[in-house]
Amino acid sequence: MIVCICKRVSDRQIRQMVDEGTSSLRDIRKATGLGTQCGKCVCETRDILRELNGQD
Ligand code: FES
Structure with missing residues (x-):
């Protein structure tokens, strides 16, 4: 899935x-x-990083 279009x-x-x-x-x-x-992908990327690392 594309996170950052x-x-x-x-x-x-x-x-x-x-x-x-x-x-x-x-x-x-x-x-x-x-x-x-546009910056719209930043929140979703943070969520992914949080899920993987417990941090961003
Ligand atoms: Fe626009 Fe990532 S979706 S900067």
């Missing part, structure tokens, strides 16, 4: 990044551009 970032990509050690929204944003346009 503007930058075409999927939840699978986010989960893969977390598996590879990227756990912060800032690092995901830097790597993918997620959240840098």
Whole structure:
């Protein structure tokens, strides 16, 4: 499922990044551009990170 429509970032990509050690929204944003346009995806990404890490 696409989480960030503007930058075409999927939840699978986010989960893969977390598996590879990227756990912060800032690092995901830097790597993918997620959240840098309309910003509507940020809340959902936080929820995913919270679910995976217990943090964002
Ligand atoms: Fe992610 Fe617009 S949906 S910046």
